[in-house]
Amino acid sequence: MKQTICRFIYQKVLGWKAEVNVPDFDKCIICAAPHTTNWDLFIGKLFISSIGRESGFMMKKEWFFFPLGILFRWMGGIPVHRSKRTSMVDQIIQQIKKSEKFHLAITPEGTRSANPEWKKGFYYIALGAQIPIVLIGIDYEKKCISANKYLIPSGDIEKDMREIKLYFKHFKGKHPEKFALGEI
Structure with a gap:
């Protein structure tokens, strides 16, 4: 019922399409880009549910205030304390290892502004948990x-990050000027 709605x-009301050629892994990290607007979260959640899959997501803790915090947690949100150096990567790896199914979407830019220095936490989570990274491109x-x-992290982060960034090269965010691949 949820998938149908x-x-x-996603398709009829908003007029979006979906192209999916990757397996439905039991466990994976979803690397989603470009991330240039808050609407990406809602479009992305509709997309993932419309194809019959589920995913949590990470978001800065500042968005988890009442009553939005309740909604975001219900949707699968995990608050991130960006100012603190925590062992978030290690904590998520442990959670993945304990879980039968685990899908977590992360935007590598870490912001809705142009950031050529992509965060690499998503990569280290997938590497540490030995799970694939599914690349999902949003094209407005x-x-x-x-x-x-998708790719299985090899441990050669420079090579793998280049391949990841090349995948996103042709996607247009809602605000294309806010998306930066940096050096490829």
């Missing part, structure tokens, strides 16, 4: 979200 809203110009590639 989300698919109706084409009104399409694509999940056409």
Whole structure:
């Protein structure tokens, strides 16, 4: 029922399409980009539910105030304390190892502004948990979200990050000027 409602809203009401050519892994990290607007969260949640999958997401803790915090936690949100150096990567790896199923979406830019220095926590989580990274591109110009590639982290972060960034090269965020790949 949830999938049907989300698919109706995503496709019929909003007019978005979905391209999915990756397996439905029991456990994975979802690397979603470009992230240039708060609408990405809602479009992304509709997309993932419309294809019959689930995913949590990470978001800065400042958004988890009442009553939004209740909604975001219900949607699968995990608050991130960006000013503190915590062992978030290690904590999530442990959670993955304890879970039968685990999908977590992370935006590598770590902000809605142009940031050529992508965060690498998503990579280290996948590497440490030995799970794939599913690349999901959000394209407002084409009104399409694509999940056409995944990779198993090799440990060669420079090589893998280059491959990840190249995947996102042609996607257009809602505000393209706020998306930066940095050095490839």
